[in-house]
Amino acid sequence: MTIRLYDTSARQIRDFTPLVPGCVSIYLCGATVQAAPHIGHVRSYLNFDIARRWFQYRGYDVTFIRNVTDIDDKIIAKSAEQGRPWWSIGYENERAFNDGYDALGCLPPTYEPRATGHVPEMIEMMRGLIERGHAYEADGSVYFDVRSFPGYLELSNQDIDDLLQPDEGVAGKRDPRDFAMWKATKPGEPDWETPWGRGRPGWHLECSAMAHKYLGSAFDIHGGGRDLIFPHHENEIAQAKAFGDAFAAYWMHNAWVTMSGEKMSKSLGNSVLVSDMVRQWRPIVLRYYLGTPHYRSTIEYSEEALREAESAFARIEGFVQRVVEKAGGAVEPAAEVPPAFAEAMDDDMGVPQALAIVHTTVRQGNSALAADDKEAAVARLAEVRAMLGVLGLDPLDPHWAGEADRGEDLHGAVDTLVRLVLEQREAARARKDWATADAIRDQLTQSGLVIEDSPSGPRWTLGPR
Numbered sequence: 001m002t003i004r005l006y007d008t009s010a011r012q013i014r015d016f017t018p019l020v021p022g023c024v025s026i027y028l029c030g031a032t033v034q035a036a037p038h039i040g041h042v043r044s045y046l047n048f049d050i051a052r053r054w055f056q057y058r059g060y061d062v063t064f065i066r067n068v069t070d071i072d073d074k075i076i077a078k079s080a081e082q083g084r085p086w087w088s089i090g091y092e093n094e095r096a097f098n099d100g101y102d103a104l105g106c107l108p109p110t111y112e113p114r115a116t117g118h119v120p121e122m123i124e125m126m127r128g129l130i131e132r133g134h135a136y137e138a139d140g141s142v143y144f145d146v147r148s149f150p151g152y153l154e155l156s157n158q159d160i161d162d163l164l165q166p167d168e169g170v171a172g173k174r175d176p177r178d179f180a181m182w183k184a185t186k187p188g189e190p191d192w193e194t195p196w197g198r199g200r201p202g203w204h205l206e207c208s209a210m211a212h213k214y215l216g217s218a219f220d221i222h223g224g225g226r227d228l229i230f231p232h233h234e235n236e237i238a239q240a241k242a243f244g245d246a247f248a249a250y251w252m253h254n255a256w257v258t259m260s261g262e263k264m265s266k267s268l269g270n271s272v273l274v275s276d277m278v279r280q281w282r283p284i285v286l287r288y289y290l291g292t293p294h295y296r297s298t299i300e301y302s303e304e305a306l307r308e309a310e311s312a313f314a315r316i317e318g319f320v321q322r323v324v325e326k327a328g329g330a331v332e333p334a335a336e337v338p339p340a341f342a343e344a345m346d347d348d349m350g351v352p353q354a355l356a357i358v359h360t361t362v363r364q365g366n367s368a369l370a371a372d373d374k375e376a377a378v379a380r381l382a383e384v385r386a387m388l389g390v391l392g393l394d395p396l397d398p399h400w401a402g403e404a405d406r407g408e409d410l411h412g413a414v415d416t417l418v419r420l421v422l423e424q425r426e427a428a429r430a431r432k433d434w435a436t437a438d439a440i441r442d443q444l445t446q447s448g449l450v451i452e453d454s455p456s457g458p459r460w461t462l463g464p465r
Contacts, residue, residue: 001342001343002015002016002346003015003016003054003058003346004016004346004347004348005221005250005252005348005349006252006296006348007250007251007252008155008226008229008251008252008253009154009250009251011157013347013348014250016220016250018060018220019219019220019249022059022060022061023060023061023062023063024055024060024061024062024063024220024221025062025063025065025215025216025219025220025221026048026051026052026063026064026065026219026221027067027207027210027211027214027215027219027221027222028044028045028048028064028065028066028067028109028222028223028224029044029207029222029223029224029225029228029232029233030045030066030067030068030069030097030112031068031069031093031094031097032069032072032074032075032203033068033069033070033075033090033091033093033094034072034074034075034077034078034089034090034093035074035078035093036093036096036097036273036274036275037093037096037097037100037273037274038257038271038272038273038274039257039264039271039272039273039274039277039286039290039301040256040257040263040264040265040271041097041274042097042100042101042104042106042290043254043256043257043290043291043299044223044224044254045066045101045106046104046106046287046290046291047254047291047349048064048223048252048254049105049106049107049291049392050291050295050349050351050390050391050392051223051252051295052064052107053107053389053390053391053392054345054349054390057337057390062110063110064107064109064110065109065110065112065113065210065211065214065215066109066112067112067113067114067115067206067207067210068094068097068112068113068114068115069115069203070087070090070091070094070114070115070116071086071090071115071116071190071200071201072203075089075090076189080188086190087116087190094114096274096275099274099275100274100275100278103274103278103283104274104278104283104286104287104290104291104392105283105284105287105392105393105397105399105400106392107392111214113210113213113214115201115206115210116201118206118209118210118213119194119201121209121210121212121213122181122182122201122205122206123194123195124209125181125205125209125212125239125243126142126181126182126194126196126205127195128243128244129144129181129239129242129243130142132242132243132244133145133148134148134149134238134243135181135242136174137196138171138172138173139171139172139184140185140196140197140199141172141180141182141183141184141196141199142181142182142194142196143172143173143174143178143179143180143181144178144179144235144238144239144242145174145175146160146175146177146178146179146238147160147175147177148242149238149241149242151237151238151241152234152237152238153230153234154237155229155230155233155234155251156229156230156233156234158230160177163177179202179204179231179235180202181201181202181204181205181239182194182196182199182200182201182202182205183199183201183202184197184198184199185197185198185199185200203232204231204232204235204236204239205239207232207236208236208239208240208243208245208247211236211240211247211248212240212243212245217244217245217246217247218245218247218249219247219248219249220248220249220250221248221249221250221251222236222247222248222250222251222252223251223252223253223254224253224254225253225254225255225256226253226254226255226256227256227263228253229253233251252295253296254295254296255295255296255298255299256298256299257290257298257299257301258298258299258300258301259272259300259301261300264301272301281306281310282310284313284395284400285306285309285310285313286306287392287393288309288312288313288393289305289306289309291351291391291392291393292309292351292352292355292391293351293352294348294349294350294351294352295349295351296348312359313393315362316358316359316362316388316393316395317395319362319365319366319369319384320381320384320385320395320396322366322369323365323369323378323380323381324381324396326369326374326377326378327374327377327378327381330396331378331381331382331385333382333385333386333389333394334379334382334383334385334386335386336386337383337386337387337390338357338361338383338387340357341354341357341358341387341390344356344357345390351391354387354391355391357387358387358388358391361380361383361384361387364376364380365377365380365381365384368380418444418449418460421440421443421444422440422444422451422458422460424440425437425440425441425458426458428440444460
């Protein structure tokens with residue numbers, strides 16, 4: 001089946017046809033590193049990490065570019081506030097973003113270019129746009145003439161005459177809607193030399209220049225949060241196409257993480273930092289929570305929703321553990337995912353529908369375990385592992401082994417104590433003192449443990465929070 005994607009520019013789902021057979025090229029707008037990431041930031045990369053994994057499962061060779069905006073107005077403002085170099089703030093937060101991506105099991109990008117490392121490419125693009133009559137210099141800044149590009153605003157489906165005009169007072173601008181590709185130097189700000197004087201990059205120029213450098217004049221998919229559609233992605237398109245590039249064939253935009261209906265944002269004071277979340281919740285559970293809703297659906301943050309995600313993943317993980325114990329060792333993932341899972345993923349990365357197949361297969365596997373059908377249980381686990389691998393949620397994947405190792409010492413101590421209590425329960429059951437046995441089980445349950453009586457004896461797991 002052909003993969004189909006919702007293309008923002010077409011405002012409909014389209015069959016995906018790569019520019020180069022067997023290859024997929026993706027450019028994702030990455031972090032602006034003025035502050036540490038909140039869960040809304042990492043959701044975008046998580047969604048595209050799953051899409052990338054699906055393309056790879058379907059046999060494509062994927063080139064995945066995720067940029068870093070390491071210079072902009074906010075970083076410069078933070079530098080002045082904190083009395084620190086701008087590059088120190090940027091690098092510290094870039095590390096925090098990568099720590100967050102790594103914690104949630106995201107594959108590293110093919111390349112991760114920084115804006116400040118690509119000033120020569122930006123100069124080349126500005127020179128070409130000025131020569132073609134699409135840009136102009138004014139007082140050391142370079143502006144894009146939006147009325148020179150007939151396709152401006154087609155992505156966001158707006159009328160240029162309806163746009164607000166916030167920069168009417170800027171000297172040298174021909175039209176207040178024109179946007180800055182290059183900003184003339186100001187005292188105390190970082191700057192670079194150009195043919196038009198010293199200055200620094202504008203936000204939009206960097207992505208057009210870096211996409212051109214790493215993916216060429218045409219590539220398959222450009223991604224990012226839907227808040228970037230205007231002005232960022234509109235301005236990228238204008239620059240790139242006016243320069244002569246075909247640019248992106250498909251546009252994919254993920255929805256936000258909200259809190260009380262508002263987009264999560266540090267400026268609004270409603271953000272939840274990834275570094276805090278991974279201390280409160282297992283990272284694999286956080287990935288399940290952020291990665292399993294459809295990428296175009298808004299996630300409303302709540303503790304209750306996280307607890308529900310934790311419980312749902314615990315059911316999957318419990319099945320995996322039980323089959324591994326019964327099989328006496330690891331069970332390799334199946335070579336192919338079930339057809340219904342593949343059909344869901346092919347349909348605009350339909351993770352919720354695909355996840356329903358995972359849970360159905362888990363229920364089938366649990367029924368096989370209850371019937372002592374080892375062969376069927378192992379087969380279902382192989383399918384579950386194949387599906388979870390695509391979603392980056394396989395608890396047996398080596399990436400998540402470190403998560404288990406961190407709690408190994410504590411688990412061992414708790415296991416010793418619980419075993420002593422379970423021995424007392426078994427002794428009560430042996431003498432048919434059912435009241436005492438049930439009381440012990442109830443006390444363990446109230447402590448947050450789930451006790452399961454199996455043919456090999458009682459076993460315990462942590463229950464949902």
